[in-house]
Amino acid sequence: MSTQLLIYETAVPVSSARHRKCAIEPGKGYGFARKINSVPLTAVEFPLAAAEYAIVFAQNGEDVVPVAILGARAGENLYVKDDDSWSARYVPAFVRRYPFVFSAKDDGKSFTLCVDEAFQGLNYQGRGQPLFDEQGKQTAYVDNVVRFLQEFRSQFMRTQAFCRKLAELELLEPMQAQFTLGGGQKMSLTGFHVIDRKKLKALPAETLSQLAGTDELELIYLHLQSMRNFVSVKDKLVLAQPEAGPGDTAPAAEEREAAAAVAH
Structure with a gap:
């Protein structure tokens, strides 16, 4: 697996040969995300995410992707509490899909379901949701995971078009x-980008109408409104009482297909 999958330590393909007696126990918290300070968002998440996170755009190769800011320093997620709970009502889909992830094959069109075997909730004692039944067939739980990841990827592709x-x-x-x-x-x-209000207002009426018709204008305004949530980041930073001194920082890069670092 790519080393850029920073919240995944040992992600391997899910198989009946390896995981036939494996189960996933939920409720283990979000400690796995403690060291990421930005996560990719899909456009469909904007309405809920904009209420609690600052949404910005970060460079990912030649493209840009929207990300939710989780912290002001590298390796620090201010939204994960000491007890590993999440301090916001909405948890980004990028985080919720853990410990599962798709791995793309060489053709870029085929994908393999993988699971992070370092996840605390993964066990072979039958606690939680089994991955396979007694006949070695994947369970309805795994079917739902696959559908979730397929929808995540589909929404990510649509978000790329918007960006x-x-x-x-x-x-x-x-x-x-x-x-x-x-x-x-x-x-x-x-190291991040935002939409310039003046340039937005200067767009031709026809272009603005097209953006409104595709609901992309709504996404733009949700992004702009979310900027006020940088205040929440500052408040959480004060409560965290960091020991490090001041200075420019760079949020950690995420996975190859979706993640982008906010770097200095």
Whole structure:
């Protein structure tokens, strides 16, 4: 598996030969996501995510992808509590799909279901949801996991098309977030892009109408409204009482197909 799959330690293909007696026990928390400070979002998640996260656009090769900001420093997720619970009502789909993930084959069209064997809830004692039945056939639980991952990928592809349109319209501009902590300590988060309001307003009426007709204009405004959630990031940062000094930081990169780092 790609080393860029940062929340996955030992993801391997799911098979009856290897996992016939394997089960997944839920409720083990989100400790696996403690060291990621941004995660990719799909456009369909914007309405719920915008209420709790700052949504920005990060470079991923030649493309840009929307990401939810989870922290202001590398290796720190401010939304995972000490007890491994998540401190927001909406948990991004990228996180919820764990410990499962698709691995793309060489042709880029075929995918293999994989599971992270380092997941605390994975066991061979029958606790939780079995992956295979006594005949070695995958269970309804696994069928539902596959459907979830298929839908995630489908929504990701649609989101890519939305991001390409933003780039074609030249609406994105670099931005940095400044944080002033207790005692006057300052931090900055750079390397991401946001939509320029002036450029948006300057678009021809016909283009704006097209964006409204495809609901992409709504996505744009949800992104812009989400910028106020940088205040939540600062508040969580203050409560975390970090020991490190001020300085530019870079959110961790995520998987090859979806993730993008917010880097300085």
